[in-house]
Amino acid sequence: MAAAAAPDPLTPLLVAVPVVILACRAGAQLLRRLGQPPVVGEILVGILLGPSLLGWLWPAAQTWLFPAAALPYIGVLGNIGLLVFMFLVGLELDLTSLRGNSRTAVAVSQAGIALPLVLGTLLALGMYGDFAPEGTKKLPFVLFIAVSMSITAFPVLARILTDRGLYRTKVGALAMAAAAVDDVSAWCLLAVVVAVTKSNSPMDALTTAGYAVAFAAVMFFVVRPLLARWAARAERRHSDGVVLVVLFSGLSVAAYATDRIGVHALFGAFLFGVVTPRGSRRVEATAARMRAFAVPVLLPLFFVSTGLKTDVGLLGGGVAQWLWTAAVLVVAVVGKFGGGALAARLSGRGWRDSLSLGALMNCRGLTELIVLNIGLGLGVIGPGLFTVLVLMALLTTAMTTPALTRFRKGIDEEQERAQDQEANGIGQDEPALGATAGR
Template identity: 70%
Template sequence: MSAPDPLPHLLVAVPVVIAACRAGAVLVRRIGQPPVIGEITIGILLGPSLLGWISPGAAAWLFPAQTLPYLSVLGNIGLLCFMFLVGLELDLSALRGNSRTAVAVSQVGIFVPLALGGLLAAGMYGSFAPPGVGRLPFVLFVAVSLSITAFPVLARILTDRGLYATGLGSLAMASAAVDDVAAWCLLALVTAVSVSGSPGQAVVTVLWSLVFVAVMASVVRPLLSRLSRRAERLAESTVLAAVFTGLCVSACITQEIGIHALFGAFLFGVVTPRHSRSVEVSAARLRAFAVPLLLPLFFVSTGLNTDISLLGSDVTQWLWAGAVLAVAVLGKFGGATSAARLSGRDWRDSLSLGALMNCRGLTELIVLNLGLELGVIGPDLFTILVLMALVTTAITSPALTWFRRSAEPGPAPATGTGTGGDEALGKDAGPAPGDGDSLPGDREPATAA
């Protein structure tokens, strides 16, 4: 007997998810929160934490088992596109004039939570490590997950607050960019250690990864620069197809190397030329489709793996959750604030910078889903870390308001109704009125990067 056709269920689930995430994004934007907060929350509510708890039948009808792999694949395609866009928008030019402070803030903001997270993870190993997972990969993964900053969410918050073009905004973006690169390198190393059966295999994976990065930087980047000049004569659909093919091929190579497809998509975005109109138009089209329509499926996949009932009424579990949150905030906020202050910034800017660097958002969810997929963490710790990501992201805007309350008021926050991809990387002055999904790359391709 053939398996049931999943298409009818997908035709129901996909629009429900997109509409629900859109509604969540609109709601949280009205209370001054980044859209990703609404989307993470909706994803959790549609999972076993609420819908599956109050109505298991409705949850099973909306998300039958045969559709879950397809939802996951579609969400991951959206995620690969998002990672390409993050890489494309990663601009280290903000380091000019800020390099010393930015490097200090980013590195202290990584290594302090990395050290504290490692100590915490060593204590959690016996209670939370899945069977068969070694102490080293578990400790390394938890430590890295506590050292993440959400570069795209940070950019969105600065844009909405009118702080993007200020000295604080430039410093925050420079710090987050360095942090982003360092964190992904560390995560690639952790992934190599986790998927390798022996230290020798891990070394081989790392070496192949370095070779791939070198080839992308020294061969692919110049080649793409030459091709981008000729691309102006090609049809826009042809360039879009070439860009999407390139990110898929790059993602496939890193998947085969053993450091996950996400790294390939991100790196392809980094080496893709930013100042070609054809490339920018293609990126805008990719963003317009993949981010609002496919990325919400990733949030729901995350929500389906998040089950707050796993913590239940166990006081010990909630104490561990509190410890994770405390270490995450102390390490990231405390480390970044201290580094900024020691670099000569006043207290208001230092505290504001610490609050911004403590934002984790979608980037943290990407990391956590990778850990769950690799089997390095289990559902209980995954749930704790998702809650940590939600709380640290939600407190960023209120904390920034509190620390800057004596500053001159800036432009009013944008009133668009963007989704999690809206965070992807607004640059100039936020969304145009009435166009919550519009990004600078959509309006002025030449200046998106």
């Protein structure tokens, strides 16, 4: 008897994709009207379409909307969107904001990493017995939890500052500089965690790290100047379509290289964005085209993939689960909020500015979800802890705007911006922040 043909995934995809896109769009718009970053609505919609709500209330509807045959393709499309997103984050990462702010920015960012690392390590040591998947070694588990506590969402932070009119103030410039340093540091630490997790011995981990350093060196000292010369020629000789093909192919090759090295494909896409030249009209136009499709169309599929792995019902086993969830949230807030605010205060900033910086550094957004999906894919964390950490990412992102409103209350933002620009010479045009910055 001939084997039954595998079901065609195209038909369910034609239903699931528009439903996910429209639902995430509606959630983003609703939460933005409530004063929240759009990513809060997108994360929430992803969770609600998963087993936490739809699968609990109407399992048949969730199975029909997301049949098993379509799930791998939804994940692949979401991951392609994620690669483009990471390329755009790298492209928009502006280290020139460190000028005049380097000392305080480095202090705030490093304190906002060091304290969460310490507190996260202590937390992970306590959670290991109950939450580590069977066969997971203690070192990768502890390192991953520690790093996951230290994440700041650079794009979401930029969007919040822009929406509040604080992007070009002293506090805004300092927050962006600190977040940029934090972003680079956190991705480097995560690369180490991935290398340790995938390696069978310390020598394997060192070898992977060596390859990663060599790859970064090639990107900065070989690929970057080549791209700069090519971008200059592209202004005169190439159409936007050619530039699109080159940039997408480049980020794909870079992602493939880092995946083969053993530090995850996302690092390659991010690094390719960092070395891609700024200031080119062709490059900027092409990046805008990539953003216009990948962010609103493909990224929602990543949110729903995350939501399908998130099951709040796994926390219903007893009071202990919720106590651990509360402990994770407290450690996350104390580490990032407290570390950033204390460092800013010790650097000479006033309490209001220090608390504002702490609130901004505590914002995690999509960046945290990316990290958590890497950990789940590696088997370092299980579905239960994944759910706990997703809820932590959602809550810490949601509390950023209300906290900032409270700490900036009574300040005339136009007056503050004018005074800061006059005192610090911050008068350049605000960079164009597309949909990438909302996540």
